[in-house]
Amino acid sequence: MDDRTRTVAGIASGLQGLKYDDKRLAELAAELQVLNDAVREAATRYLAFDDEPAAFASLMAREAK
Amino acid sequence: MSARDLALQDLSTVADAIASGKTTSVAATEACLDRIETWQPKTNAFLRLNGEKALERARALDKEIAAGQRRSALHGVPMAHKDMYYRKGELSTGGSAIRRDWQAPTTATVLQRLDAAGVVELGFLNMAEFAAGPTGHNVHHGHCRNPWDATRITGGSSSGSGASVAARMVYGALGSDTGGSIRLPAAACGVVGMKATYGRVSRAGALARSWSLDHVGPLTRTARDNARVLAVIAGHDPDDSTTSEKPVPDYERLLQGGVSGLKIGLALPEALVPIDAQVGAAVQAAADALGNQGAKISTAKIPDFTALYRAAEVIVKSEAAAMHRPWMEANEPYANQVRTRMEAGFFIPATQYIDALRLRAHFVREFLGTAMTDVDAVLLPAIPFPIPTIAETDVEASGGPATLAMVARFTGLTRPFNTLGIPALSLPCGFDSNGAPIGLQLIGRPFDEAMLYRISHAYQGATDHHLKVPA
DSSP: OOHHHHHHHHIIIIIIOOOOOHHHHHHHHHHHHHHHHHHHHHHHHHOOTTOOTTHHHHHHHHTOO | OOHHHHHHSOHHHHHHHHHHTSSOHHHHHHHHHHHHHHHHHHHOOEEEEOHHHHHHHHHHHHHHHHTTOOOSTTTTOEEEEETTBOOTTSBOOTTOSTTTTOBOSSOOHHHHHHHHTTOEEEEEEOOSGGGOOSSOOOTTTOOOOBTTBTTBOOOSSSHHHHHHHHTTSSSEEEEEESSSTTHHHHHHHTOEEEEOOTTSBOOTTBOOSOTTTOEEEEEESSHHHHHHHHHHHBSOBTTBTTSOOSOOOOTTGGGGGOSTTOEEEEOOOTTTSOOOHHHHHHHHHHHHHHHHTTOEEEEOOOOOOHHHHHHHHHHHHHHHHHHHHHHHHTTOOOOHHHHHHHHGGGTSOHHHHHHHHHHHHHHHHHHHHHTTTTOSEEEEESSSSOOOBTTTTOOTTTOHHHHHHHHHHHHTTTTHHHHHOOOEEEEEEEEOTTSOEEEEEEEOSTTOHHHHHHHHHHHHHHOOGGGOOOO
16 A cells, blocks of 8 residues: 555545445545645645635626626 | 326417416416426436426416416416525535435525516426536436437536436526536527526625536527516516616517627637637628628627636636535545546645736726627537537546546537627527538627527527427
């Protein structure tokens, strides 16, 4: 089991109370790596300190036709 | 007019005929029930049919017309809805086994509005379990089948909505769309499906897939019909704080502008997803048809959707895992392909989820500033490949990674517009070599549904794809 799979296994059993076999833990670790990397990189590149989730609704209202 | 002929009319024609006394709501309801008797065994589109109740309601609505009272432009029209819109005291399965016997404690705002408008409710329609699945597979209630070819998928998750409208069992249906679930079945079944702007239609009383990305909307045979239904269900709702207070336009009146002088950006984004030659040719032909009517067609520049798509997955999985946690912990019976898509949500850090939500505004600015600079709408495929068979897309026994790959293949050009929250409409634009429909998408600026209807109406005025009926 690699580091990232061990991390997922630890969260599953230690924090979430969930049980998965090693194969499924490895699949989840691979899926999570892709998702988290993409969001983390985009956040680093595009987000500023003052950006908040509610800016989406404000922008939609401002751009409304 | 025979029952068959009446069933083949579109919603607006039938509604106007009811209003003028040329036909009745009872006759329209009976025509639909006749179609259902023939097509339900072939499609499995309905989960519950309430024929007697519908006829009783139709008789009452006819009496109102006779007394000179017309509630709305939908008065007397039979519809049915995806089985996730709650009606107080009645079953609402969400396409699941878990809620097979569950009764809703409230009535969805959109159903209340359709009731007030005088719509006849024929029943509730098949759907992917908990609105999670782009194909129409359902291991609990049976797969929904495409009326054009029963071996092929309907698209999902609003599978019954697409199939029932295409087979002329109903004049219109509500669906919902979190990653393409209105537009995919609309495209696969050859009907019109609108995912309006986030906040345009209330989600109150609709089973949630992902609160931040869910959109409620209609599937119909024509753009005019769709505009008519959206006008009734759209608008602010105190029970859904994300709805906009912006007034709802008269979409039907705004249909008539034509496309002369409009600027439409055509996108066949091969760099983002492989686009089948037949699909590309059909979408190009649609652009040409609009160009022939005076629209100015240019090439749209579509930004890379990769991060945006991943952000959507983070949002959906996090929200779905939170709401399904009690049932998942209790090992309640989910289809494998539904459960495996949610499991990652238990492991996504809260910071990533929040960042995915924070990124939405950036993605909207980026899309409006590139693809929609100086155009009124963007035109692109809905499903970028010919409609596959049910067997070809059955991943129930294949495990998590196969499910993720299948979902990504279907939703590559639809899910981004849920993250962006901007209006997206799917419209039939031809048929593939298997005889299954091909759908295009029109994308608009926030709250500019009227523009998408206007373009669609002009297109349908010059083409006949929407008039073809499954045999």
